[in-house]
Amino acid sequence: MKMGLAAIAAAALIGLGASPARAEPGVAEKEIVLGQVAALAGPASALGNGMRTGLLAAFGEANAAGGIHGRTINLVSRDDSYEPEDSAAQTRRMAEEAGIFALIGPVGTPTSKAAQPIAQEAGIPFIGPFTGAGFLRDPALSNVINVRASYDQETEEWIKHLVEDLGIKSIAILHQDDSFGQAGLSGVQKAMDKRGMSLTAAATYPRNTTDVKPAVDAIVAAKPEAVVMVGAYAPVAAFIGQAKKAGLNALFLNISFVGSEALADTLGPIGEGVVITQVVPFPWDSSVPVVRDYQAALKTHAGGERPGFVSLEGYLVGRLFLSALEKAGPSPTREALMKAMQGTHDLGGFALTFGPGDNQGSDRVYFTVLNADGSFLPVTKLVR
Numbered sequence: 001m002k003m004g005l006a007a008i009a010a011a012a013l014i015g016l017g018a019s020p021a022r023a024e025p026g027v028a029e030k031e032i033v034l035g036q037v038a039a040l041a042g043p044a045s046a047l048g049n050g051m052r053t054g055l056l057a058a059f060g061e062a063n064a065a066g067g068i069h070g071r072t073i074n075l076v077s078r079d080d081s082y083e084p085e086d087s088a089a090q091t092r093r094m095a096e097e098a099g100i101f102a103l104i105g106p107v108g109t110p111t112s113k114a115a116q117p118i119a120q121e122a123g124i125p126f127i128g129p130f131t132g133a134g135f136l137r138d139p140a141l142s143n144v145i146n147v148r149a150s151y152d153q154e155t156e157e158w159i160k161h162l163v164e165d166l167g168i169k170s171i172a173i174l175h176q177d178d179s180f181g182q183a184g185l186s187g188v189q190k191a192m193d194k195r196g197m198s199l200t201a202a203a204t205y206p207r208n209t210t211d212v213k214p215a216v217d218a219i220v221a222a223k224p225e226a227v228v229m230v231g232a233y234a235p236v237a238a239f240i241g242q243a244k245k246a247g248l249n250a251l252f253l254n255i256s257f258v259g260s261e262a263l264a265d266t267l268g269p270i271g272e273g274v275v276i277t278q279v280v281p282f283p284w285d286s287s288v289p290v291v292r293d294y295q296a297a298l299k300t301h302a303g304g305e306r307p308g309f310v311s312l313e314g315y316l317v318g319r320l321f322l323s324a325l326e327k328a329g330p331s332p333t334r335e336a337l338m339k340a341m342q343g344t345h346d347l348g349g350f351a352l353t354f355g356p357g358d359n360q361g362s363d364r365v366y367f368t369v370l371n372a373d374g375s376f377l378p379v380t381k382l383v384r
Contacts, residue, residue: 020066024333026101027124031067032332033074035100037090037115038107038130040079043208043234046262047310050107051105051130052077053302054314057294060301062322069330073322076100080111082208082232087111088118095122102127102337105317108257109133109180110207118270119143123330123333128317130310131257132279133183137359145341146360147352148279151255155187155228156194157277157365158253163195163228168251170200174215174222174239176231184255186228200224205231210238216246216263226251237266244270251382261308264374272372275382277365280316282351282378283307289348290319319347320361 026033036055038048052075059073068146076098080087087106094100095118102125106112109131109363116136121124128142129136132151136144162168173188175181180206192198201222203215212235219227220243227243227250229236253275254263267274284307286292294315298305305311320372322343325332327340344353345361352361368376 024101025099027332028071030070031072031074032101033076033099034321035094035103036075036077036092036105037080037087037103037111038077038105039082039111039230040077042081043210044082044232044259046233046259047130047257048077048079048082048107050259050261050308050310051314051317053298053305054294054311054316055105055318056320057297057302057305057311058315058322061293061297064301065089068322068325069332075104080245082108082111084110084114088114091115091118095119095124100124101332101334102321104128104321105130105314106192107131109183110138112136113179116141116144123334125338127321128313130313131180132255133180134186137360139359141359143338144359145320145338145354147320147362147364148256148313149365150187150358150360151183151230152187152190152275153254153363154365155184156191157367158228159188159191159195159197161367161382162228162251162253163197165227166251166384168225169197170223170225171197172203172219172222172227172250173199174203174205174212174219174227174229174231174236176207176235178207180207180257181230188230203339205235205239210235212239212242215239216242219243220246220248223248224250226253227256229258231255231258233263233266237263237271240267240274240331241270251384253277256309259310260368260376261306261310264370264376267370268374269372271370271374274370274372276368276376278368279308279362279365280309280312282366282368282376283309283312284376288350290316290350293348316347316350316352319343320352323347339375
């Protein structure tokens with residue numbers, strides 16, 4: 001008879017209970033094994049690989065210093081190609097076969113929606129998902145820890161700055177046709193309802209495609225002053241290129257999930273003036289201690305990868321895990337890890353605070369603007 005995930009987890013605990021060196025799945029005498037299920041191939045691969053790069057930089061830094069309580073951190077990553085069915089299957093494999101202590105750095109709203117319940121059933125912590133989806137902020141989800149601000153917070157800042165900084169009254173939205181896009185659309189509608197406004201146009205594209213032509217036609221015809229965008233870099237770049245070619249003179253504003261560096265690389269010079277909200281500090285600002293640590297860790301433990309917003313988020317997630325693992329003590333359990341997440345973790349100029357009913361560490365939203373050379377300019381106010 002096939003055992004459920006909870007039964008498998010319980011059996012693993014019983015079977016390992018006699019050995020203090022393996023008190024939990026994924027915990028050995030000299031190492032702790034973590035799992036990541038994310039887009040490592042396909043149109044959203046820059047996101048999963050960026051998160052992996054940042055995690056490996058954080059863990060490499062810790063491992064070089066002897067690990068945490070004498071244990072090094074080993075990250076096992078598997079590809080879900082940003083498809084919910086694949087994410088569910090890979091998460092189930094992780095839970096049943098890989099012997100992992102926690103899942104860390106998953107990518108996406110629809111994929112997290114498929115994977116998180118599997119992790120919850122198996123009693124596996126689900127740490128630092130790369131999504132601002134509201135459902136993951138539900139305090140009833142006892143295994144979830146979020147680092148980043150929510151999509152509702154990002155979209156509120158969008159509309160606030162478009163209206164207050166620029167006096168814009170005509171706004172359209174492009175969004176992915178799935179739960180990720182719906183989460184962004186919901187946030188935009190809340191922000192606009194708050195101000196007695198309504199969208200000029202709304203259009204979608206299918207996930208994991210660049211089939212944006214119908215959306216371009218609909219939004220260009222509406223002639224909005226601004227287009228807010230809830231999507232990944234490949235379709236968003238295709239939309240911006242086609243809309244500009246069709247003569248749309250609008251401000252394009254993107255959500256943090258887009259994958260800023262990949263978007264800049266794909267757009268090239270036509271990306272000048274595109275706005276992207278971020279949920280982590282500026283990756284090139286070495287005056288922030290944790291950013292300075294991140295830059296050094298990339299050089300030493302991540303093959304000299306260039307800094308970026310996605311890998312910085314992965315690094316911050318990794319540093320949070322390490323901080324909690326240190327607090328959990330020399331005989332870590334999943335329960336002890338989740339308890340150790342509570343309170344404030346100052347990572348060095350970027351503090352994350354968790355408490356009863358609050359599983360989200362940061363509320364901060366930052367604005368950046370793309371330059372013609374693909375670099376980013378941090379701004380506090382939008383200008384034309």
